[in-house]
Amino acid sequence: MVQPPVIAVVGPTGSGKSDLAVNLALELDGEVINADAMQFYRGMDIGTAKITPAERKGVPHHLLDILDVTEEASVSDFQQQARSIVSDIHARGKRAILAGGSGLYVRAALDVLEFPGTDPVLRQRLEAEFDEAGQDALLARLREVDPVSAGRVSDARRIIRALEVHELTGRPFSSFMPQREYFQPAVQIGLSVDRDVLRERLAQRVHNMVDQGLLGEVLRLDTAGLRGGKTAPRALGYAQFLKVLDGGSTVAEAAEDTIVATRQFARRQLTWFRADPRIAWLDWQAPDLAARAVALSR
Template sequence: MAAVPAGSADPNPPVIAVVGPTGSGKSDLAVHLALALDGEVINADAMQFYRGMDIGTAKITVAERRGVPHHLLDTMDVTEEASVSAFQADCRAAIRDIHGRGKRAILVGGSGLYVRAALDVLEFPGTDPGVRQRLEQEHETSGLPSLQERLQRIDPVSAGRLGDARRVIRALEVFELTGRPFSSFMPQREYFQPAVQIGLDVDRGILRERLAERVLKMVDAGLLEEVARLDAVGLRQGKTASRALGYAQFLKVLDGESDTAAAAEETIVATRQFARRQHTWFRADPRIHWLDWQDTDLVAKAAEICASPASVI
């Protein structure tokens, strides 16, 4: 990689975010930027919060971190439910800590809403266990279409966006608690503090093949054994972790409902679909500076963008 200039002396520099679809090389770029700009990395991949979920999430290894401190990795047990609002508080605390020590905070991850929660002005409405439980019971007795019909009447914007029961229930809960549609709480692309986003622009055909190869390497590296270990400590009870790509598919193998080859193929298909959704999500944000993921001068160009006042919003 080409040499790049040292980091800014600004006591409160802009937050840097490296975003893009899974498999595009975000973690590697973040490490190189941290080394170039005297920075530290903050994880914004929801599934990499979980201890033990290493192979299936392609979690960056200690060796690959090259001595760069990484924050918000391995912070949760698989039985715990990830929370965007909790992440927002933890991430912003990490940013203050990093900047307070004169370093650059570099956010990296493909979980779009988590990135937005860290960077943008975003309000999180409260929760009520009683209301949530009642709505979950209604879902069990009446089914999802009934809840979707109710959401359509009170919040057609959210009804058009949300298709799974968990999010539909959350939208109905928010309306009951606040009297406001859930869609009114979505961020408006207004940074909470100065920031610059670097997006990795991928060749979709190459990425498709790369994702397939990556899943097969995960299987060879012991993904099924990792899922079995996590199953023994409560993976199925985790509302977030149990739905992770690869883990949900290989739980079926443990149950005798699938075999390794079928689970691998199902994971490849699901991962490719996820990458397409990520691409669509990030492409919708006009503030992102896009760079070719295979550019030989990628690090230098990314560092130049991070150092340019014109890049900061």
């Protein structure tokens, strides 16, 4: 039996991906798979604008609330989990709908993409070398073996990862970058936004998060070990509001910093997704958005 294409709803944060995915699922007898890396985390609800049980309207959602804040999100693990869930959904005669703005995670689920392994001992050695020699020294070493990656990375974690992959495989990390080739049939629907409207919407969304109790959520997660995680404490809003707990920022300052960071993130998301010619773009505020998305998905 020919399997239907996976549907992916993509676009910048705040553009309505979750709502459209639910509407598609209701129309097409589908189930939704989360592809927002920060929504993997239990308890990170307000700050990630995680879709609530009521907003899911009875549609099954997968890969929400699967990690503690102390655990590290893994694109490789996500790829295996997402593809297994897609197969299960399709085997039951339903439609699989991927929804999220974490670009690499979307690519990992949809595209032919190989992930090199890891070596904790090697990683620890490289981290120690980084601490001793500094970022410039390790970045210079990366330029010698993988100039492409060296031109793309700018933080410690990515520099160390690129060096680790080269030592493990003998191949430059850049050689593992995804090609635009679907792993299985897929349809990508992008939500095209009015940037000025989105800017204001994102600001209002952050203020709403504050009103809903974002600071209290961050405090609870801090008690649960948020700072000890490698991925979760860098999330938009959480990093800024941890500073409030430390006395280094006011709530108003943290909210403004979060707005700025969220707008910057939305621009990066748009740049990422606009580079993929396979995405069919629909106006995020079109009155017939759901109907047009359904037509593309059929």
